[in-house]
Amino acid sequence: MDFLNAIVALLNFVVVPATAYGAQLALGALGATLIYGILRFSNFAHGDTMSFGTAMVILVTWWMQSHGISLGVLPTALLALPFGIAATALLVLGTDRLVYRFYRKQKASPVILVIVSMGVMFIMSGLTRFIIGVEEIKFADGARFIIEPASFKAATGLAEGLAVRTTQALTLVTAFAVMAALFWFLGKTRTGKSMRAFSDNEDLALLSGINPERVVAVTWIIASGLAVIAGSLYGLDKSYKAFNYFQLLLPIFAAAVVGGLGNPLGAIAGGFLVAFSEVAFTYAWKKVATYVLPASLAPDGLMQLISTDYKFAVSFAILIVVLLFRPTGIFKGKSI
Amino acid sequence: MAEPFLIGDKMTGGYGAADILHECTLAVNKGQIAVIVGPNGAGKSTAMKAVFGMLRLRGGHVRIDGEDISQLSPQDRVAKGMAFVPQTHNVFPSMTVEENLEMGAFLRRDDIRSTMEQVYHLFPILRDKRRQAAGELSGGQRQQVAVGRALMTQPKVLMLDEPTAGVSPIVMDELFDRIIEVARTGISILMVEQNARQALEIADQGYVLVQGRNKYTDTGAALMADPDVRRTFLGG
Numbered sequence: 008m009d010f011l012n013a014i015v016a017l018l019n020f021v022v023v024p025a026t027a028y029g030a031q032l033a034l035g036a037l038g039a040t041l042i043y044g045i046l047r048f049s050n051f052a053h054g055d056t057m058s059f060g061t062a063m064v065i066l067v068t069w070w071m072q073s074h075g076i077s078l079g080v081l082p083t084a085l086l087a088l089p090f091g092i093a094a095t096a097l098l099v100l101g102t103d104r105l106v107y108r109f110y111r112k113q114k115a116s117p118v119i120l121v122i123v124s125m126g127v128m129f130i131m132s133g134l135t136r137f138i139i140g141v142e143e144i145k146f147a148d149g150a151r152f153i154i155e156p157a158s159f160k161a162a163t164g165l166a167e168g169l170a171v172r173t174t175q176a177l178t179l180v181t182a183f184a185v186m187a188a189l190f191w192f193l194g195k196t197r198t199g200k201s202m203r204a205f206s207d208n209e210d211l212a213l214l215s216g217i218n219p220e221r222v223v224a225v226t227w228i229i230a231s232g233l234a235v236i237a238g239s240l241y242g243l244d245k246s247y248k249a250f251n252y253f254q255l256l257l258p259i260f261a262a263a264v265v266g267g268l269g270n271p272l273g274a275i276a277g278g279f280l281v282a283f284s285e286v287a288f289t290y291a292w293k294k295v296a297t298y299v300l301p302a303s304l305a306p307d308g309l310m311q312l313i314s315t316d317y318k319f320a321v322s323f324a325i326l327i328v329v330l331l332f333r334p335t336g337i338f339k340g341k342s343i
Numbered sequence: 344m345a346e347p348f349l350i351g352d353k354m355t356g357g358y359g360a361a362d363i364l365h366e367c368t369l370a371v372n373k374g375q376i377a378v379i380v381g382p383n384g385a386g387k388s389t390a391m392k393a394v395f396g397m398l399r400l401r402g403g404h405v406r407i408d409g410e411d412i413s414q415l416s417p418q419d420r421v422a423k424g425m426a427f428v429p430q431t432h433n434v435f436p437s438m439t440v441e442e443n444l445e446m447g448a449f450l451r452r453d454d455i456r457s458t459m460e461q462v463y464h465l466f467p468i469l470r471d472k473r474r475q476a477a478g479e480l481s482g483g484q485r486q487q488v489a490v491g492r493a494l495m496t497q498p499k500v501l502m503l504d505e506p507t508a509g510v511s512p513i514v515m516d517e518l519f520d521r522i523i524e525v526a527r528t529g530i531s532i533l534m535v536e537q538n539a540r541q542a543l544e545i546a547d548q549g550y551v552l553v554q555g556r557n558k559y560t561d562t563g564a565a566l567m568a569d570p571d572v573r574r575t576f577l578g579g
Contacts, residue, residue, distance in 0.1 A: 200442055200445065203435070203437065203442075204438060204442075206437075207438060208434070208435050210429070211435065211492075214417060214418070214427055215446045215447055216421055216450035216496075217446070217449055
C-alpha cells in the first residue's frame with residue numbers, strides 16, 4: 008500500500024506536472040530550433056513572441072467570454088488560439104520585413120542577428136506589457152479537473168490523491184497533435200521539404216530554384232504558431248505573466264540545445280528532459296521517500312535539492328554541460 | 344561555323360577589384376563534352392562560375408542558344424536550362440536520396456517520375472539507397488546524387504565542378520562513363536577537372552587555362568597529342 012502511495016505521489020507531483028511542462032517547453036523549443044535551422048540564428052525574442060501571442064489569445068478570450076461564447080468543459084482560449092496566432096504571425100512577419108530582412112540582405116553573421124533579436128525582444132516585451140499589463144492573469148475556464156484528488160482517494164482507498172487538470176491533459180493532446188502535424192508537413196509536403204533543404208544547404212537550395220523569401224516567411228508563420236500554442240498552453244496550465252515568459256527563454260533554449268539545434272526531434276526530447284530535470288531537482292522528495300524507505304531511514308529534511316526559486320539554475324547547468332561535452336546535442340544538430 | 348550552344352565569350356572579371364579572368368572564352372556544343380583543365384589557381388572554377396552567373400563580369404557575354412544571359416542571376420539561368428553541380432556541399436545531407444532528387448525538380452510542376460527513373464537507370468546504386476540520407480553515402484555515391492539532382496531539372500547544359508575530386512580511381516572511371524552517357528542523351532557538358540589526362544580523353548573540346556587566360560584551345564584529342572601541352576600540363 009505504501010509503495011502504491013509512493014507511486015501516486017510521484018505521479019501527482021512529478022510525472023504529471025513535468026510531462027505537461029515538458030510538452031510546453033518542447034513546443035517552444037521546436038519554434039526556436041526551426042528558426043535556428045532556417046534563419047541561422049538564435050531568436051532571443053522567442054519568449055516574448057510567446058508572451059505577445061498569449062496576450063492576444065487572452066484578449067480574444069475575454070471578448071468571447073463577454074459575448075457568452077464558450078467551449079463548455081474546454082477552455083475558451085482554444086477558440087481564441089487561431090486569432091492569437093494570426094495576430095502574432097502578422098507582427099512577426101512585419102518585424103522580419105522591417106528588421107531581419109535588412110540584415111539578411113547584408114548577409115550579417117549569426118551573432119549580429121542574435122543581438123538584433125535581443126532588440127526585437129525588448130520592443131516586443133514592452134509592447135506586450137503596454138497592451139496587457141504586468142500583472143498575473145488567469146484565463147483558464149471550463150472544467151478544472153479530469154481526475155480530482157478527493158474522488159481519486161475515495162475510489163482507490165489510497166492516502167495519496169492524484170490530480171490531473173484539464174489543462175494538463177489538453178496540453179499533451181494539443182502538443183502531440185501539433186508535433187504530428189509539423190512532422191507530416193516537414194516530411195511530406197513540397198514546402199516542408201524545401202524548408203529542410205534550405206536548412207541543409209542554402210546555396211544548393213537556391214540552385215534548385217527554392218525561393219528563400221518564401222521559405223523564411225513560412226518558417227516565421229510556423230514558428231509563430233508554435234510559440235502562441237506553447238505560450239497559451241503554459242498560461243492555461245499555470246498563469247500568464249509577461250515576465251515569466253521572458254524567463255522561459257532559458258529552459259526553451261536549453262531544450263533546443265540539448266536536443267541539437269536545428270533538429271525538431273531533438274527539441275521535443277530536450278523539452279521533456281529539461282522539464283523533468285527541473286521538476287526532479289526542485290521537488291521535495293520527503294513524502295515519496297517516507298513511503299518507500301523503512302521507518303528507521305525516514306528523512307528529517309524535505310529532501311529538496313534546490314529551492315524552486317532556483318529552478319532556472321537547472322536549465323542553465325544543463326546548457327553548460329551540453330555545450331562543454333556535446334555541443335551538437337543528443338541528436339545530431341548544428342553546433343553553435 | 345554556327346555558334347556553339349553555350350558560350351562564355353571573352354569573359355573578364357573577378358570577385359574583388361582585381362580581375363581573375365582575362366578575355367576568357369569557353370564554349371560547348373549540343374551533346375558534347377567540354378573540359379577545362381589547367382594548373383592550380385588558373386581560374387578554372389572561376390571561369391565556370393562566371394558562365395553560371397556567380398561572378399560579376401566586367402567584360403564579355405554569356406549566350407545560350409543565341410540568347411544573351413549575361414545579366415541573369417544563377418537561379419534564372421537554371422530556368423534557362425543550365426544546371427550546376429558545385430565541387431563540395433552539393434547534396435542535402437539530412438535528406439534522403441529521393442528527396443534530394445525531388446528538390447532538384449523543385450521548379451517543375453509536371454510529373455517527375457520518368458526523369459527520376461532515368462536517373463536511377465543511369466546510377467542504379469541510387470535506387471537501392473533512395474531511402475537513405477545522402478549525407479551517409481560514400482564520396483562517389485554522393486557525387487552521383489549531386490549529378491542526379493542536377494539532371495532532375497532536365498537541363499540542356501550540365502556544369503560540373505571537379506566531379507571526381509576525392510573519389511577513388513575506379514569510381515572516377517565509372518563517373519566519367521556516366522558523364523559520357525549523359526552527353527549522349529543530348530545534354531551539353533562543361534566541366535572542370537583536376538585529372539586532366541582522363542578528362543581530355545573523353546572531351547570533345549578542351550580548354551587549357553593559365554592565369555585566367557585561354558592558353559590552348561582544341562579538341563581533346565589534339566590537346567593530348569600536343570607536345571607542349573603534354574610536357575607542361577600532363578606530365579610528359
